[in-house]
Amino acid sequence: MKMPLRKTLLTMATVLLGVSLLGACSNTSNDSSSKGTDHSGATGPLKLSMMYSDSSAYPFNKDWALFKKLQAQANVDLDVQSVPSPDYNNKLRIVLSSGSIPDLVTEVRQDIVSEFAQNGVLLPLSDYMDKLPNLKKKIEEYQIEDELENWRTKDGKLYVAPVMNETALYNTAPVIRMDLIKKYGLKIPETMDELYAVLKTLKEKDPASFPMANLESADTLRNLSGAAWGIDPSYNGFVYNQDTKSYAYSYTGDHYKQYVSFLHKLITEKLADPELFTTSLDSWKQKMVTGKSVFTYTWISELAQLNADGKKNVSPDFELAPIAPIAGPGGKLAASTLRIPHGIVIPASAAKKPYFDQLLAFLDYLYSDEGSNIVTWGIENDSYEVVDGKKQFTDKITGAASIQRALWDSGASNQNYTMLYTYDWFIKVLDNPLVSTLTEEAIANHWFPPITKVPKLSPDEKEEENMQLTTIKDAYAKAQDAFVFGGMSIETDWNNYVKDMENRGVKKLIDLYNNTLK
Amino acid sequence: MLYRKTRGFRLFMVFNFCILTLVMLAIGFPFLHLLAVSFSESAAILGGKVTVYPIGFTIDAYLRIFDHPSIMQGFKNSLIQTVLGTSISLFMTTICAYPLSKKFLKGRKAFILIIMFTMFFSGGLIPTYLVVKSIGLIDTIWAVVLPFCITPYYLLLMMTFFQGIPESLEEAAMVDGLNPLQILFKIVIPLSKPVMAAITMFLMVYYWNNWFNSMIYLNSSKMHPVMMIVRNIVAGADLASMGSGIGQNDINTLSSASLKSAVIMVTMIPVLIVFPFAQKHFAKGVMLGAVKG
Numbered sequence: 094m095k096m097p098l099r100k101t102l103l104t105m106a107t108v109l110l111g112v113s114l115l116g117a118c119s120n121t122s123n124d125s126s127s128k129g130t131d132h133s134g135a136t137g138p139l140k141l142s143m144m145y146s147d148s149s150a151y152p153f154n155k156d157w158a159l160f161k162k163l164q165a166q167a168n169v170d171l172d173v174q175s176v177p178s179p180d181y182n183n184k185l186r187i188v189l190s191s192g193s194i195p196d197l198v199t200e201v202r203q204d205i206v207s208e209f210a211q212n213g214v215l216l217p218l219s220d221y222m223d224k225l226p227n228l229k230k231k232i233e234e235y236q237i238e239d240e241l242e243n244w245r246t247k248d249g250k251l252y253v254a255p256v257m258n259e260t261a262l263y264n265t266a267p268v269i270r271m272d273l274i275k276k277y278g279l280k281i282p283e284t285m286d287e288l289y290a291v292l293k294t295l296k297e298k299d300p301a302s303f304p305m306a307n308l309e310s311a312d313t314l315r316n317l318s319g320a321a322w323g324i325d326p327s328y329n330g331f332v333y334n335q336d337t338k339s340y341a342y343s344y345t346g347d348h349y350k351q352y353v354s355f356l357h358k359l360i361t362e363k364l365a366d367p368e369l370f371t372t373s374l375d376s377w378k379q380k381m382v383t384g385k386s387v388f389t390y391t392w393i394s395e396l397a398q399l400n401a402d403g404k405k406n407v408s409p410d411f412e413l414a415p416i417a418p419i420a421g422p423g424g425k426l427a428a429s430t431l432r433i434p435h436g437i438v439i440p441a442s443a444a445k446k447p448y449f450d451q452l453l454a455f456l457d458y459l460y461s462d463e464g465s466n467i468v469t470w471g472i473e474n475d476s477y478e479v480v481d482g483k484k485q486f487t488d489k490i491t492g493a494a495s496i497q498r499a500l501w502d503s504g505a506s507n508q509n510y511t512m513l514y515t516y517d518w519f520i521k522v523l524d525n526p527l528v529s530t531l532t533e534e535a536i537a538n539h540w541f542p543p544i545t546k547v548p549k550l551s552p553d554e555k556e557e558e559n560m561q562l563t564t565i566k567d568a569y570a571k572a573q574d575a576f577v578f579g580g581m582s583i584e585t586d587w588n589n590y591v592k593d594m595e596n597r598g599v600k601k602l603i604d605l606y607n608n609t610l611k
Numbered sequence: 612m613l614y615r616k617t618r619g620f621r622l623f624m625v626f627n628f629c630i631l632t633l634v635m636l637a638i639g640f641p642f643l644h645l646l647a648v649s650f651s652e653s654a655a656i657l658g659g660k661v662t663v664y665p666i667g668f669t670i671d672a673y674l675r676i677f678d679h680p681s682i683m684q685g686f687k688n689s690l691i692q693t694v695l696g697t698s699i700s701l702f703m704t705t706i707c708a709y710p711l712s713k714k715f716l717k718g719r720k721a722f723i724l725i726i727m728f729t730m731f732f733s734g735g736l737i738p739t740y741l742v743v744k745s746i747g748l749i750d751t752i753w754a755v756v757l758p759f760c761i762t763p764y765y766l767l768l769m770m771t772f773f774q775g776i777p778e779s780l781e782e783a784a785m786v787d788g789l790n791p792l793q794i795l796f797k798i799v800i801p802l803s804k805p806v807m808a809a810i811t812m813f814l815m816v817y818y819w820n821n822w823f824n825s826m827i828y829l830n831s832s833k834m835h836p837v838m839m840i841v842r843n844i845v846a847g848a849d850l851a852s853m854g855s856g857i858g859q860n861d862i863n864t865l866s867s868a869s870l871k872s873a874v875i876m877v878t879m880i881p882v883l884i885v886f887p888f889a890q891k892h893f894a895k896g897v898m899l900g901a902v903k904g
Contacts, residue, residue, distance in 0.1 A: 149843045153832060154680040174830040177822075177843035184826060190737050191744055375868050379657045398653075405654040 138170040139451050142195035144188060145509050147175035150501065157504025162467055169455045189214055194440035196452055199509040201253060201438045203244060203547070209438075210252035211552045216439040219251035224453045227460035228254060231513060235259055240433050243547040247609070253436035254456055256508075259516045261430040261541045263531040264523070265317050266415035268396065270387040272408075273298075284420045285321075285355060288388075292364040295387055303366040305359060306386035308377040311370040311573055315352075316428060317390035320542040323348035323423025329562060330569070331606055333546035340548065340606040342599045344569055345591045348422050353576040354583050361579065370574060381413065382406050390428075393528055415527055418540050427540040437512070465513040471505045486521060496522050548606040557605060561598035568597050649673070649872035656868050672873035676844070685837035689819060692836055696756040696818040701811055703760045704769055709795050711766075712773035723767075730763040736827070743828060754828035756818075765810045772806040773799060812889040816882060841878050845871050 147153045153175040164170050174195060176184045181200065188194055189209045209215055222229050232241060235257050245251050267288075274281060274291075277298060282288035292304040307314045312326070319326040323343070330344040343349055359365035366372065366386055380386040382402040393415045403411035418427045437456065443449055458464040466484075470477040476490050476499075486496060493499035500506035506522065520529045535541055550558060572590050575581035581590070643663040648656055652667030660666050676682060710716055711723060733739070739758070748754040776799060784794050800807070822838035829835060 147832070147843060149846075152679050152681070152840070152843070156680070173832065175832040175835075176826060177839055177846070179843065179846035180823075180826050187737055187740050187827060191740055193744065193749075375657075379659055382654070382657045383659065402654040402657050406658045 138164050138168045139448055139455070140170045140172055141197060141448075141452060141455060142172045142174060143197040143509075144185070144195045144199060145173045145175045146178045146181040146200040148178050148508065151507065154504070157502075158472065159467065159504030159507075162472055166463065166467065167455055167458045169451075192442075194442070196439065196443055196446075197456070198438045198440075200435045202435050206244060206253045206436070206438060207246065207550065208552075208555055210246050210250070211555075213441055215252040216441045216443055217250040217252055218254055218439065219245075219249075221453055224450065225254075225457045225460070227457045227464075231257065231460050235432075237432055240431070240544045243544070244433065244436070245549070247549040247551065253438050254460075254512065255433045255436040256512050256514070258430075258432040258434075258514045258519075260532070260536065261432055262519060262528065263427055263535040263540070264394065264430070264528060265390065265392050265428045266417075266531065267318070267390050267419050268388070268393075268413050268415050270384075271412045271414040272410040273387055276410075281416055282419055283417070283425075288419050289355070289358070289364070292359065292388060293362070296362075296364055299384075302385055302387065303363060303380070304386060305365040305369075305388045306377055306380045307366065307369050307372065307389060308391055309372065309374055311570065311577075314369070314390060318419075318421075318428070319352075319423075320426040320429050321418055321421035321423050322352040323421065324352055325423075325429060325542060325545055327429055327545045328547055329566065331548070331602060333548075338610070340603050340610075342594070342603060345594050345599065350583065350587060351422055353573060356577045357579065357583060360577055369577070378402075384411075393525060393531075394523060397525075415531060417531070417534065423542075425538070425540060426542045427535055429542045429545075437510070459510060459512045465511075465515075468505055468507065468511045469513070469515065469518045471500060471503055476500070476503060476505070484517065484521075496524055548609045550605070550609060554605055554609070558602060561602050564597050565594065565599060565602070568594060645872040645875055648869050649876050651869055653869065672869045673877070675870060676873055676877060679840060679844075681832060681835065682837065682840055684833060685835060685840045688834055689836040689838065692752065692755055692825070693815055693818040695752065696760070697811060697814040699756050700760045700762070700765075700814045700818075701807070704762070704766050704810065705795075705800065705807075707761060708766050708769040709773055709799065712770045723770075726763050726766060740827060749828055750830045750834070752829075752834065755821075755824045759824065762814075762817075765813065769803070769806055769810060772803055776802055808889055812886070815885060819882060837878060841874050844874050 145153060153173060155173070160171060172195075182202075182205070185198070185201065185205060188198070189205070192214075194214070206215070210217075218225065218228075232238065232255075237255075237257055241251070241255060244253055244255060267282075269281070269291075273279075273295060277294065279291055279294060280287065282291045295304045296302060315324065316326045324330070324346070325332050325343065330342055331340050332343050333339075334341050356365065356369070360367070360369065366380060368376070372380070377389070378399065381389060381399050384403070384407040396413050396415065399413050400411060403413065418425050420426075439452065439456070443452055446452070459468065466473070470484055470486075471490070473479070475487065477484050477486050479485075490496055490499045497506065500522065505511075520532075523529075572581065572594075576583055576586075576590075640663065644661070647661050647663055647665045649672050650665035650668055650670065651661045652669050652671075655661055655666035679685075711719060713719070716722075734742075743749060743754050743758055748757065780802075781794050781798060784798050789797060820838055822836060822842045825834070825836050825839050826842075
C-alpha cells in the first residue's frame with residue numbers, strides 16, 4: 094500500500110525535474126517569437142506583432158479570411174496577442190510599463206495615450222507624417238482636426254493612429270413605446286416637461302408600472318441624456334467654456350441641479366424605476382420587454398431584439414421606437430458621440446527596428462482606400478460588389494442572420510484594426526432606416542453637441558489629477574444617489590454639497606486645468 | 612448507541628429532515644436555475660418565467676460556446692495548467708513545509724516570519740511582472756505555474772500537520788537506518804494523506820479557476836486556459852453591446868443570461884467530477900484530527 098505511493102511520488106519528482114529542464118531549454122526559442130521580431134527578410138511576409146482586444150462577440154480566429162487577404166495585399170502576417178476585452182486596459186498598462194511592447198497596440202483610449210506618450214514609451218507618429226500619406230489625407234478629408242487636437246500632447250505631437258468615424262452617428266436615442274403613445278393619443282415628448290407629463294399619464298394607465306427605466310448605472314443615464322441637460326459628460330464633468338475661456342465643473346452648476354431635481358421628482362412620484370441607478374443589463378431588458386417600463390435611453394441597435402421579445406411577452410403591437418432628442422436646459426441635443434473612440438499606438442522602440450518603414454507602411458495601408466475597404470467591406474465580389482459606383486453587400490452577407498455577424502466571421506468590421514468607418518458602410522451594416530434618417534436630421538438640425546476641449550497635462554499634473562479625481566468621483570456619485578433617492582434634500586443641502594465638492598479637489602483641478610491654457 | 616424510537620426522537624427526525632431539505636434546496640436551487648436558464652429561449656428568460664425547468668427548450672447557448680474557435684484548446688490548456696501547477700505546488704509546498712516543521716532547525720522562526728510577511732504584503736502587479744519577464748518566463752506555461760506555486764496559507768497548514776506527527780515515529784525510522792528524505796517520503800507523507808488531499812483539492816480548484824495570471828503573463832492565445840475564454844464571454848456579453856457604436860445585433864436569438872449560465876455549467880463540470888473522489892479524504896481528515904484531539 095505504501096510502495097505505490099512512494100513510487101508515484103518519486104516518478105512525479107523525476108518527471109517534474111525533467112520537464113522543468115526541458116522548459117528552460119525551450120525558453121530561449123519562445124522568447125524571440127513572443128517579441129514578434131521574426132522578420133524573415135525579403136522572402137516571406139513581414140511578421141508584425143499586435144496586441145489585440147478580444148471581444149466575446151467575435152472571438153479572435155487566426156483563420157479569418159481577412160488575414161489571408163491582408164497577407165496577399167500588404168505582405169504582412171499579423172502575430173496577434175489577444176487579451177479578453179474586459180481586462181484589456183489592465184494588461185495594456187502593464188505591457189506599456191514593462192517595456193516589451195508589441196509592434197502595434199490596438200484600442201488605446203485617450204487617457205492612456207496621454208499618460209504614456211509623455212513618458213517616451215510611444216512613438217510620436219506626427220514626426221513621421223511624410224511616411225503616412227493616407228492618414229494625413231484622411232484627417233483633412235474627414236475635417237476632424239478639432240477632435241484630434243484633444244489627442245495631441247502639450248507640444249502638439251500626435252502619438253496615436255486614430256480610429257475615425259466619417260460622421261457622428263445618431264445611434265443612441267430616447268426610446269418610447271410607440272404603440273402606447275398611439276393607443277392613448279399622446280404627443281411624442283419634445284421637452285423634459287412634456288416627458289414628465291407623458292410618463293405621468295402612462296403611470297395612470299398602468300399604476301403598477303415604473304414608466305422610465307435606465308440601463309445599468311447613473312453614469313450611463315447621464316452620458317446618454319446629459320448633453321440635453323447642459324451637463325456634458327465628457328472629461329468627468331470638467332468642461333471648457335468657450336465664452337469665459339476657462340474650465341468649470343458642471344456637476345455643481347444649475348443645470349445639474351435641475352437634472353437631479355427632475356430625477357428626484359420621477360422617483361418620488363414612482364414614475365421611474367426604483368433601481369434607476371443600480372439595475373443590471375439583464376434586468377433592464379426584462380423590465381422593457383415585459384412592459385413594466387416604457388421609456389428609456391439606449392442604443393438603437395438594441396431595439397430589434399427588445400421588440401422581438403416584447404411582441405412575444407406583451408402584445409403583437411409592442412413597438413419601442415427611437416425619437417428625436419428631448420430638449421432640456423442645455424438645448425435639443427443628442428448624446429455626445431466621439432468620432433475618435435480609440436486608436437493604435439506604436440512603441441518608440443520600433444523606430445530602431447529594421448522593418449520600421451514597413452511597419453509604418455502597413456499602418457498607413459489601413460487608411461488607404463484599398464486597405465480600409467478590406468477591413469470594413471471585406472473582399473470584393475465575395476462579400477461586397479460595386480454597383481453603379483456604389484458599394485453594396487452581396488447576398489452572401491445580406492442573406493446571413495445578421496450583416497454584422499457575417500462580417501465578423503470573416504474578420505472584417507473588427508474594432509481593433511478598422512481605422513475608418515465611412516458613413517455609407519455604417520448605414521448598410523446597421524441596416525436600420527431609422528438610424529440613417531435620424532442621423533441626417535441630427536446633422537441638419539445640429540443635434541450633436543460640440544467637441545469639448547480636453548486639458549493637456551504634464552505627467553506630474555496627470556498624477557495630481559488622478560489623485561483628486563478618485564475622491565471627487567466618489568463624492569459625486571454618493572451625493573447624486575442621495576439627491577435623487579431622497580437621502581439629501583436638494584433645497585437645503587445643495588449649498589453644502591457645492592462647498593464640499595470644491596473642498597474635495599474640484600477647485601484644485603479647475604486651477605490645474607486653467608493653468609494649462611496659459 | 613441504539614436510539615429508542617420515542618416520540619421526541621421522531622419529532623427530532625422530522626425537524627432534522629425538514630431543515631436539511633431546506634438547506635439542500637437552498638444549495639440546489641441556484642444550480643437548477645442556472646441549468647434551466649442555459650436551456651431556455653431569450654424571451655422566456657427576459658419575461659422572468661424560467662425557474663427550475665427550461666421554457667422554450669433550446670441548446671443555442673451551448674452551440675455558441677462550442678463554436679468558439681479556441682474553447683477545446685482552452686480546455687486542454689486548463690488541464691495542463693491544473694495538473695502541472697498542482698503537482699509542482701504540492702511538491703514544493705511539501706519539501707518546504709517539512710523542514711520548517713522541525714523545531715531544531717536554525718533560523719526557523721525567521722523563515723516562517725518572512726513567509727508569513729508575503730501573506731499580507733505583495734510586491735504589486737507591475738514589479739512582479741517585471742521579475743517574471745526578466746527571468747524569461749513571459750509567454751511560457753512556467754509563468755503561470757512557477758511564481759505562485761507556494762501559497763503561504765497551505766504551507767502553514769501542512770507545516771502544522773507535520774508537527775502533529777509524533778516525533779518518536781520518525782526517531783524509530785531513523786534508528787532503522789532511514790535518512791531524512793526517506794523519512795519524509797516513506798513515513799511522513801503516507802501519514803499525511805488527509806492534508807495532502809485537502810490541499811490538492813484547493814490547488815486544483817485554484818488552477819482551474821485562475822484566469823488572471825494567464826491573462827497577464829501569456830501572450831499567445833493558443834496558450835489561454837478555458838477560464839479566460841469564459842471570463843471574456845461572461846463579462847464581455849454586457850460590454851460588447853454597449854461599448855461599440857455598432858451595438859450587438861448578434862444576440863438576436865440568444866440572451867446573454869442563457870449564454871452565461873451555459874458557460875458556468877460547462878466549466879463547473881470538471882470540478883464536480885473530481886470533488887466526490889477527494890471528498891472521501893476530507894471526511895477522513897476531519898475524523899483523524901478529532902480522534903487525535
